[in-house]
Amino acid sequence: MPAKGTGDVDNWTRLINYVRTNPDSSLFPECLNYRCGVFYPATYPPGHFLIVYVLGRIAPVNINPHLLFKITVFSFYLLGLAVLLIFHPGLITAVVYLGLPSLIINSQGLGYTDVFFLPQLIGSLFLLSRNKHFPAGLLFGLACFFKWQPVILLPLILVYLFFSQKGKNGLFKPGIFLVGMIVPQFILIWFKADPVTTLKLFLSGALNDPILSAALNLPWLVTQYLISSGRALPNQAGVYFLEISKNNPFYSLMFSGRLIFLLVYTGILIQFTRKLKNRSGFNFFLLSGQLVFFSYFMISPAVHENHFYIPVILSLMLFLRNPNLHTIILLLMSELINFTNLSFFYGLTGIPLINVSKNPLISIILTLIFALVYFRQIRSYWRSEKIVIQPED
Incomplete structure (x- = not known):
């Protein structure tokens, strides 16, 4: 946890300090619309800010922002293991997951935030395997709420659902999945953010x-x-x-x-x-x-x-x-x-x-x-x- 990590860690710790020193009215919806007064990467969907906001508001102020951020990343890393164990209980799951050095380096050594979408992505895919299409889409939408990379899988998911459909209505499964995927985006509307701005920068992060x-x-x-x-x-x-x-x-x-x-x-x-x-x-x-x-x-x-x-x-x-x-x-x-x-x-x-x-x-x-x-x-x-x-x- 004491590891400095990449420059991204400094960005998030500065944002935690910014949240701690600014009233709510100056954060919503400005930060979700990427007008925060402090650097917030435009290539990241707004889910990152919501996590950082919760950290800055709830955690005791005497906890060092760097340590607080690392604890949060580690918590998501363990949450990913917990979701794996729900679907694949057993010692082998824990041993293999905890024994992959790159996952530890990614989260604890370098402080990357890929773990923020990890539990949702794992849960979504396992629910997909059990034909729970709406909750699978819901979790997949939450995964994309934190980083854009999971969306690369979307065409493959839709093709899988369409061609694995037994029956005449092959569009039903992909449609239900997409409906579930859209639901988490209403979080932005609840916070009075602009979904168009979010979508524009989401695409910009992926393409520009x-x-x-x-x-x-x-x-x-x-x-x-x-x-x-x-x-x-x-x-x-x-x-x-x-x-x-x-x-x-x-x-x-x-x-x-x-x-x-x-x-x-x-x-x-x-x-x-x-x-x-x-x-x-x-x-x-x-x-x-x-x-x-x-x-x-x-x-x-x-x-x-x-x-x-x-x-x-x-x-x-x-x-x-x-x-x-x-x-x-x-x-x-x-x-x-x-x-x-x-x-x-x-x-x-x-x-x-x-x-x-x-x-x-x-x-x-x-x-x-x-x-x-x-x-x-x-x-x-x-x-x-x-x-x-x-x-x-």
């Missing part, structure tokens, strides 16, 4: 992040090439990434990267619908979801080092439902990629283990290894190899 790459992926190789060849320079001295705005001559890289990811995603959806009837439905959904996020991580621009969080969770859920050698390998591979990305850029506590800017060769080698793993998994998915999915009960 100017960083070409801050992770060990294919756009990272492009970044290193542009920097080493002198064709582009970082916007700030000492940083290791490139910011490419719309007037930048290399802006087409941002568009083309997203387009390629969408094409790959479409291909996965087509393959998913073709093989869903011949596979164990929800387990195959988890496998496909992991590959969708792996594709996003490796191909899309504006990916950050902590964005492999969800593939680890999906691999963990698949292993718990279907433990065999292949799902163990998938989980260990996901864990290794997540751990390597986090530790390479920020170490274990927010202090990089190496100078990223001065050691590009190491990052290039690691990226090429991960790319080979990714292409191997894509090939296996298309050829129905390796991952053995046992029938569901």
Whole structure:
């Protein structure tokens, strides 16, 4: 808990102090509309502010904001385990979950807030597997209320619900799920916030992040090439990434990267619908979801080092439902990629283990290894190899 973490931790602790020193009338709806008087990242949905607001208002003022924030992150980490245990009770669930170093580093070492959507996402997916479509949508909407990344799974979820529908009305299940997903957004209306502003910035966070790459992926190789060849320079001295705005001559890289990811995603959806009837439905959904996020991580621009969080969770859920050698390998591979990305850029506590800017060769080698793993998994998915999915009960 004493770990400094990334710069995001400083942002949240400053916001906690701001809440403590300002009356309610100056916070609602201004902060939810991103006019807070203190930095609140426009790439984050407003759920973060509501958590920080509760912390600043309820917690005793003598508790250090940094410690308070870390305790909260740890609490969500444990809450994620609690939800897993509800659906998969047993010692093995706790041992595997608590034994994944990257989840600990993500939350406690670096202070990332991915855990804020973790319990809702796990609960949503497990409810989905039990055909509880409205509450599944409700929890999924809550997950998206804290970060936009879970929404990447939405097309796959809707396709899964449509094609797993037994009966004539194939739109009923996806429709019920979407209704549930919309309900949590009424929280904004209750706080007199502007849902249009929230949606606009939600989409901006997903589509307008100017960083070409801050992770060990294919756009990272492009970044290193542009920097080493002198064709582009970082916007700030000492940083290791490139910011490419719309007037930048290399802006087409941002568009083309997203387009390629969408094409790959479409291909996965087509393959998913073709093989869903011949596979164990929800387990195959988890496998496909992991590959969708792996594709996003490796191909899309504006990916950050902590964005492999969800593939680890999906691999963990698949292993718990279907433990065999292949799902163990998938989980260990996901864990290794997540751990390597986090530790390479920020170490274990927010202090990089190496100078990223001065050691590009190491990052290039690691990226090429991960790319080979990714292409191997894509090939296996298309050829129905390796991952053995046992029938569901």
